[in-house]
Amino acid sequence: MSIPAARDKFRKFLTQKGLRVTNQRLAIFDAAFAQKNHFTAEQLLDYARVIDDSVSRATVYRTLPIMTESVLLREVDIGTGEKFYHPNQEGGSSQVAQVVCLDCDRIFEISAPFMEWYGNTVSSKLGLTPVTQRLQVSARCDTLRMTGTCPRRAS
Amino acid sequence: MSIPAARDKFRKFLTQKGLRVTNQRLAIFDAAFAQKNHFTAEQLLDYARVIDDSVSRATVYRTLPIMTESVLLREVDIGTGEKFYHPNQEGGSSQVAQVVCLDCDRIFEISAPFMEWYGNTVSSKLGLTPVTQRLQVSARCDTLRMTGTCPRRAS
């Protein structure tokens, strides 16, 4: 899905929910979809303020759940205290794992189709039905360890 | 490993690290190992104060990392803001997944031996070496949905 299409989906989602299409919400959307990597609420505030300097921290925090609910954004919690967000370009399969590089702090999204099977297997033994599942790997950079430089640092 | 053995391991760990064996630290240990389910720092403070009412919140927060480092306690972050802890009775394999029941808020620890394979597979594609991995499933109680009562609520 292209960014204009996503923007349109966002507007439609707001309208259909009886929410208003405000400049701030659009600025936050634009800021989010201009990002290549994962970002925090605070970073998104900075980005959004470049587009519209009237955007406040409160509005960012109030808009993020809306964008998450509309499946335009994916929320990622890697246990660092702050939440990360990521534009959800595709349909929005939840069968995605994260690999977090401890050296460059980058988060990689990796397809993990077997997660659903695992969730079902393990939950059914407990008499539970899985709702969500998450798989996260934290790892160290091989190249950095061997050569002293992380190839991804540069890019 | 029995509780007395674990207690002994804790004392040895402290001494060997040049840390002191204080009443507060022992009270916190005893409180932690008396728990059946996962607990938070705040809950542990309450439990420890029953044993020794001089225990403060700060000491609990300062002791938890020590007990985690000594592999007597396992830290579990399920993305709810607060961290949970759990006595690590066995050797301490990190190949454990958590199933969190959204209805009774209980956390179940489940062996997940394939996680290591997965971490290696996915990380190597990125030129990374896995350090830790976590797999968490959130689920709903079947019995509660069908009969209106959660069998685990009672116990």
Add this chain to the structure above:
DNA sequence: TTGTGTGCAAAATGTTTGCAAATCA
């Protein structure tokens, strides 16, 4: 017009830290 959305600042939450007094080795 009017009720939703906004910015601001204060509150809430979970955790960490500075410091003087207490205590273990």
Add this chain to the structure above:
DNA sequence: TGATTTGCAAACATTTTGCACACAA
């Protein structure tokens, strides 16, 4: 003795909320 540990309260970091004003429908 003397350095480590403690309790207290203040500091922190992130997120949430109350309220009066602004603005989209």
